[in-house]
Amino acid sequence: MIKMLQKIYRFLLIAIILGAGVAAEKTGFIEYIFDPDQYPLIFRFFLQHLYLVGYSMAMATVIGLVAGIMLTRKQLRRYAGIIMYIISLGQTIPSLAVLALGMSFLGIGTTPALFALTIYSVLPIARNTLAGITAVPPPMIDAAKGMGMSPTRILFEIELPNAMKVILTGFRIALIINIGTATLAFLIGAGGLGDLIFSGISLMRTDQLLAGAIPVTLMALAADFLCEILGVLLISKGLRLAEE
Amino acid sequence: MNGTLDFIVGNYQKVIHLTCEHILVVGLALAIAILIGVPLGILIAKRENLSKQVLVMANVLMTIPSIALFGLMLPILAIWNLGLGKVPAIIALILYSQLPIIRNTYTAIKNVPPEIVDAGKGMGMNRWKLVVEVEVPISIPLILAGLRTAAVMNIGIAAIASYIGAGGLGVLIQQGINRVYPEMILSGAILVSFLAIFVDGGMAMLERILTPRGIKIQRRLVG
Amino acid sequence: MIRYDSVTKIFGAGKDAVTALDNISFTIEKGEIVVLLGPSGCGKTTLLRLSNRLESITQGNIYINGQDIMDSDGVKLRQKIGYVIQEIGLFPNKSIAENIAVVPRLLGWNKNNIKQRVDQLLSMTNLDPELYRNRYPAELSGGQQQRIGVARGVAADPEILLMDEPFGAIDPINREQLQDEFLKLQAKIKKTIAFVSHDIHEAIKMADKIALFSKGKLVQYDTPELILTRPKNKFVADFVGADRALKVLGLMRVKDVINASPKNIVRSTDLAQDVLKFMDEKKMGFAIVLKGNRPIGYVTQKILKYEEGKAEDVAEEYPIVVGEQDSLRDVLSNMLMHDLIILCAINRDGDFVGTVSYKNIQDSIRDIYSQYED
Numbered sequence: 001m002i003k004m005l006q007k008i009y010r011f012l013l014i015a016i017i018l019g020a021g022v023a024a025e026k027t028g029f030i031e032y033i034f035d036p037d038q039y040p041l042i043f044r045f046f047l048q049h050l051y052l053v054g055y056s057m058a059m060a061t062v063i064g065l066v067a068g069i070m071l072t073r074k075q076l077r078r079y080a081g082i083i084m085y086i087i088s089l090g091q092t093i094p095s096l097a098v099l100a101l102g103m104s105f106l107g108i109g110t111t112p113a114l115f116a117l118t119i120y121s122v123l124p125i126a127r128n129t130l131a132g133i134t135a136v137p138p139p140m141i142d143a144a145k146g147m148g149m150s151p152t153r154i155l156f157e158i159e160l161p162n163a164m165k166v167i168l169t170g171f172r173i174a175l176i177i178n179i180g181t182a183t184l185a186f187l188i189g190a191g192g193l194g195d196l197i198f199s200g201i202s203l204m205r206t207d208q209l210l211a212g213a214i215p216v217t218l219m220a221l222a223a224d225f226l227c228e229i230l231g232v233l234l235i236s237k238g239l240r241l242a243e244e
Numbered sequence: 245m246n247g248t249l250d251f252i253v254g255n256y257q258k259v260i261h262l263t264c265e266h267i268l269v270v271g272l273a274l275a276i277a278i279l280i281g282v283p284l285g286i287l288i289a290k291r292e293n294l295s296k297q298v299l300v301m302a303n304v305l306m307t308i309p310s311i312a313l314f315g316l317m318l319p320i321l322a323i324w325n326l327g328l329g330k331v332p333a334i335i336a337l338i339l340y341s342q343l344p345i346i347r348n349t350y351t352a353i354k355n356v357p358p359e360i361v362d363a364g365k366g367m368g369m370n371r372w373k374l375v376v377e378v379e380v381p382i383s384i385p386l387i388l389a390g391l392r393t394a395a396v397m398n399i400g401i402a403a404i405a406s407y408i409g410a411g412g413l414g415v416l417i418q419q420g421i422n423r424v425y426p427e428m429i430l431s432g433a434i435l436v437s438f439l440a441i442f443v444d445g446g447m448a449m450l451e452r453i454l455t456p457r458g459i460k461i462q463r464r465l466v467g
Numbered sequence: 468m469i470r471y472d473s474v475t476k477i478f479g480a481g482k483d484a485v486t487a488l489d490n491i492s493f494t495i496e497k498g499e500i501v502v503l504l505g506p507s508g509c510g511k512t513t514l515l516r517l518s519n520r521l522e523s524i525t526q527g528n529i530y531i532n533g534q535d536i537m538d539s540d541g542v543k544l545r546q547k548i549g550y551v552i553q554e555i556g557l558f559p560n561k562s563i564a565e566n567i568a569v570v571p572r573l574l575g576w577n578k579n580n581i582k583q584r585v586d587q588l589l590s591m592t593n594l595d596p597e598l599y600r601n602r603y604p605a606e607l608s609g610g611q612q613q614r615i616g617v618a619r620g621v622a623a624d625p626e627i628l629l630m631d632e633p634f635g636a637i638d639p640i641n642r643e644q645l646q647d648e649f650l651k652l653q654a655k656i657k658k659t660i661a662f663v664s665h666d667i668h669e670a671i672k673m674a675d676k677i678a679l680f681s682k683g684k685l686v687q688y689d690t691p692e693l694i695l696t697r698p699k700n701k702f703v704a705d706f707v708g709a710d711r712a713l714k715v716l717g718l719m720r721v722k723d724v725i726n727a728s729p730k731n732i733v734r735s736t737d738l739a740q741d742v743l744k745f746m747d748e749k750k751m752g753f754a755i756v757l758k759g760n761r762p763i764g765y766v767t768q769k770i771l772k773y774e775e776g777k778a779e780d781v782a783e784e785y786p787i788v789v790g791e792q793d794s795l796r797d798v799l800s801n802m803l804m805h806d807l808i809i810l811c812a813i814n815r816d817g818d819f820v821g822t823v824s825y826k827n828i829q830d831s832i833r834d835i836y837s838q839y840e841d
Contacts, residue, residue: 097436139553148546157558187418
């Protein structure tokens with residue numbers, strides 16, 4: 001029974017890929033992408049998209065990490081609960097609404113988009129940093145303290161490395177959502193691959209649509225893969241072994 | 245701010261209509277997603293060799309940016325003339341919801357203490373009874389948490405679906421941007437945010453109500 | 468050495484204040500293991516944590532080698548004191564070598580010295596450096612992890628070790644082994660150790676002295692023998708256990724009470740009838756038969772009557788003999804099991820060295836406890 005299910009599954013997968021390929025061909029998407037008139041434009045949108053994502057993620061990571069770490073320090077620990085609540089609340093707000101709100105207060109263009117993207121991406125990173133560091137077993141911290149490690153050393157040699165998996169998960173979530181939300185940035189005048197997608201929908205031009213949708217999907221998948229690699233690089237071997 | 249409130253009150257019929265549309269799309273998608281996702285989650289929890297593939301697939305689905313998913317479905321569904329409107333929206337929402345629902349169901353079932361399953365088996369419960377009467381009830385908190393994530397996510401994505409003709413509160417934002425009508429944009433943004441927060445809170449309460457009493461007590465004792 | 472001078476620790480304030488330690492004064496001498504013993508909540512762990520400033524002292528002073536611990540920087544102080552805790556607390560993100568090397572690195576040792584020290588410690592704890600140096604804690608068993616925990620504590624060769632139920636998380640079988648290994652290690656390295664435990668057996672086994680706490684007060688500070696034989700009050704007597712006489716026997720060896728020249732010895736080659744006559748004359752109930760230097764059994768008048776051969780032919784075999792190093796507690800147990808009141812003792816080579824009797828044991832216990840009958 002299982003063997004049969006697996007066979008069907010594999011068959012479906014191949015069928016979908018083939019079907020998609022044929023469909024893509026039919027829609028003229030391939031010609032569109034390689035058309036010398038369109039190609040530079042597509043590339044420009046791609047770079048715009050990368051810029052939006054890269055810049056906002058860089059800011060969000062720094063802010064998120066710092067905020068998350070600060071909330072675990074003795075002085076600020078009592079505020080952690082309520083700030084986490086606010087962050088959770090913020091994360092429920094739909095991405096389109098965040099962009100729209102950004103536009104309402106900051107106008108159109110790249111700046112409000114970057115602003116909205118940064119704020120939206122800070123949330124998962126900050127929350128996961130807080131959660132990850134809090135989850136480090138207190139006896140481990142006690143042992144480190146008792147051995148004579150200074151608080152700074154403890155943070156960098158014990159707390160962060162042991163929280164890294166959770167933090168990276170937060171980073172990954174933020175990154176994927178960021179790439180998705182950045183496709184909407186077009187709507188408030190910030191460009192990006194969303195331009196092709198939305199135009200394609202309104203003009204009923206499938207090739208244009210796909211010229212936007214496929215690259216951004218590939219970007220997201222590549223980002224996901226990148227995070228996997230980051231995981232191997234940043235997470236100590238000892239911790240990966242501990243999970244098995 | 246006042247302008248926004250005026251707008252909402254002044255156009256309350258349209259607002260209510262759009263809100264209902266939004267809830268309809270999300271609700272329908274969630275219902276179908278649960279019917280597919282929960283059994284799938286239980287299935288892969290029992291058959292470990294399928295789990296990796298299914299989870300990876302669901303993960304990939306969620307990685308794709310929502311508008312791109314809409315876009316990718318357009319040409320396919322256009323064959324049946326269903327490229328625009330609520331259908332692609334609902335299908336995309338169902339696909340998106342799979343990861344949180346399947347993953348949480350899978351984790352929840354896997355986390356049921358084996359001793360309990362063993363005790364049930366020892367008492368003569370067959371596989372089906374075990375799942376329905378023991379494993380699922382114990383897993384409800386986690387499954388509900390996954391549903392909650394899916395619900396909030398869907399509300400957000402449904403807002404974007406207005407751009408492929410699915411209606412809903414996203415229409416306010418869309419038209420507001422087109423007409424450069426700030427109050428309309430804000431109304432849409434605020435209303436959809438409230439809807440999301442409200443549903444989130446509601447589901448949190450539902451979680452609490454539906455958690456079997458015994459587990460609540462256990463949780464309170466453990467800490 | 469560590470000197471506690473009127474140390475008091477109060478947690479909280481006002482109505483919720485809890486006095487964890489009340490005016491504690493005693494000294495741990497250099498090279499000694501002092502077990503801080505007591506039921507949970509008695510303050511023993513708190514005192515330990517005050518010693519390396521993980522908690523702050525409310526009143527009083529602690530002096531390490533004459534210096535007030537408040538005089539130096541807290542972090543630097545801890546780098547000079549070894550700290551081993553119950554949950555082990557190995558850092559899973561560091562390799563075994565990196566774990567052990569933490570304090571030496573903090574102190575600025577050079578790389579080669581660190582590497583040598585790590586290998587040395589691994590060998591001392593019976594873990595092959597080649598195999599274990601680059602492994603990670605997740606790959607080790609609980610007992611191995613605990614050994615590494617101890618190695619990590621002594622890595623920088625501190626004079627003082629603070630240990631908080633270090634073997635508490637290990638299963639009883641491995642725990643005994645770890646305790647033995649640790650005692651052997653201590654014999655070599657002679658650290659000054661404060662060792663927290665709630666287990667009276669562990670305390671008796673490991674301690675040079677025991678500091679017994681109850682509800683924040685130091686009730687008695689004495690050697691294990693004195694705690695057992697001269698409990699200061701009912702609490703100590705109860706904590707030690709109603710079986711303290713047996714526990715004392717656990718500390719005594721056969722050779723402490725042995726009768727080295729018993730009169731009722733006969734040779735295996737002696738003729739049965741001669742032995743019978745001998746026993747009649749001396750009015751002996753039984754006699755031990757020795758073959759060369761080994762006890763092969765015993766004979767009674769009943770056994771010998773009407774027998775013609777040699778003593779060795781008719782001797783009844785002894786179900787058990789005890790070694791001169793065996794604890795009297797084990798000996799008593801054997802006596803009860805085999806229903807004998809006199810047993811033969813042999814040395815490590817198997818030679819007969821004397822007898823030990825129930826009466827010997829009874830007498831020694833009486834002596835110990837009557838001495839302190841006030």
